[in-house]
Amino acid sequence: MMTVERVSPALGAEVTGLRLVxxxxxxxxxxxxxxxxxxxxxxxxxxxxPIEHAAFARRxxxxxxxxxxxxxxxxxxxxxxxxxxxxxRPDASEWHSDMSFTAEPPxxxxxxxxxxxPVGGDTLWASMYAVHDCLDPGFRRDLEALSATHDPGAFRxxxxxxxxTGAMNEMLSTVGSAVWxxxxxxxxxxxxxxxxxxxxxxxxxxxGAAESARILxxxxxxxxxxxxxxxxxxxxxxxxIWDNRATQHYAVSDYPNDRRIMHRVVVARDTRSAV
Ligand SMILES: O=C(O)CCC(=O)C(=O)O
Numbered sequence: 001m002m003t004v005e006r007v008s009p010a011l012g013a014e015v016t017g018l019r020l021v022x023x024x025x026x027x028x029x030x031x032x033x034x035x036x037x038x039x040x041x042x043x044x045x046x047x048x049x050p051i052e053h054a055a056f057a058r059r060x061x062x063x064x065x066x067x068x069x070x071x072x073x074x075x076x077x078x079x080x081x082x083x084x085x086x087x088x089r090p091d092a093s094e095w096h097s098d099m100s101f102t103a104e105p106p107x108x109x110x111x112x113x114x115x116x117x118p119v120g121g122d123t124l125w126a127s128m129y130a131v132h133d134c135l136d137p138g139f140r141r142d143l144e145a146l147s148a149t150h151d152p153g154a155f156r157x158x159x160x161x162x163x164x165t166g167a168m169n170e171m172l173s174t175v176g177s178a179v180w181x182x183x184x185x186x187x188x189x190x191x192x193x194x195x196x197x198x199x200x201x202x203x204x205x206x207x208g209a210a211e212s213a214r215i216l217x218x219x220x221x222x223x224x225x226x227x228x229x230x231x232x233x234x235x236x237x238x239x240x241i242w243d244n245r246a247t248q249h250y251a252v253s254d255y256p257n258d259r260r261i262m263h264r265v266v267v268a269r270d271t272r273s274a275v
Contacts, residue, residue, distance in 0.1 A: 002027060004034045004041075011127035011247065012230030013038035020046050020056045020239065028059050031241070032272060035108070036188050040125045040230065040242040040249075047237035048112055050263060054078040057110050057265035060241075064106065064268025073263065082262040090260070091154060092251035095126065095223050096199035098244050098266065101150040101177050107270035110241050113234040117258035123232050124250045125242060128193035130228040131219070132183065135194075143182045143194075146207075148216070150200040151177040179205060182219075186246050188273045193246040194219055223248060 002018040013034060018027055020043065035041055048056065050073040057063060063078050073079040084090045099105045111123075132140065152175050159167035182204065184195035198220045204212040222228070232240060242249065 002030060004038070006038065007042070008230035010130045010228045010230060011039040011125060012042065012232075013040075014042045014044070016044065018043065020048060021052050023056070023059075032060065035241055035243050039127055039129075039247050040240060042232055043239040043241070044235060045237050046112065046239045048239070048263075050076040050079040053110065053112060053263060054265055057267050060110070061107050061267040061271045062269040063265065064104075078265050080264045080266070082260075082264060084260045086255075086257050086259055089253050090251050092249070093253035094154070094197075094199040095220065095248045095250050096153075096197045097128075097195075097248050100180065100195070100197060100200050101152050101175065103176075103178055104268065105178075106244050106266045106268045107273075108241060108243055108267040110239060110265045110267065112239045112263045113236050113261075114263055115259060115261040116234045116236060117255035117260055120252065120255035120258070121234060121260045122252045123234070123240065124229050124252065125232075126223050126228045126248045126250075128195065128223075128246045128248060129186075129191050131194045131222050132192050134222065134228070140183065143215075146182040146215075147179050147205045148182050148196050148201050148212075149177055149179050149203045149205065150197070151202050153199045153202075177202075184245075188270070189246075191246070194223075196220070197248050198223070 003016050004013045006013050015031065015034065023031070031041065054063070054076045057078065070080040070082065073081050097105065098109055152172065156168045156172060159171040180195045182194065182196055183192050185192050196216055196219050201216060204215055
């Protein structure tokens, strides 16, 4: 029988007693409800083949365009392979929500550990509801009037190093940027959350550089508080599913001598939600 157990007060639950390959429709609906309630779910011992991984993701919603800068698995074009060799620094070692610089950021991601370091390589998630709820009510009201720009952030480094300013500008103009309210609302729960990230939020529209930077830095510091976070120690075959809309995540880069391989499928659209 499927059980869902919270693992931190802010967000996160472990789901046991369910093999995703065998999940019936009721189990998928129950998982969706748990995801909306807990924001990120951890499912040990799944060991999904790439085809099974993509098939399960399709039951969660609509898959969409792949990320502009990752390779996919030979068995399934929907499965991105994140393969960090010893000595490489993963690009996800910054707080971010996936692709917030696009017009339609994805609903969810389903990440499976394939090879992990003996120790290290954990991932943290932060609840952006919790970040919102801890703000002073007056400050919160001020933020409600503001919007901010999101762009690809450090993804510009790769094209710049390989092709200079021209390649960087081409990537930036192809991928684009987006503007979101600093306080956004989750389309299913309706709850307000803080929608700025250290990786991708560049500017609060209408403010000068100093004021924008001060406000953003203050919010980034709050995301950094452990009170708003949950941390996962991976095992091979473990899956994490997160709701990308009111969470951020951070892949810890503390395994310089080890290789870490993850498979990820992104669910672009939440077909159960009206929005
Ligand atoms: O490798 C991880 O733990 C997280 C990767 C990540 O940030 C992502 O899939 O967006």
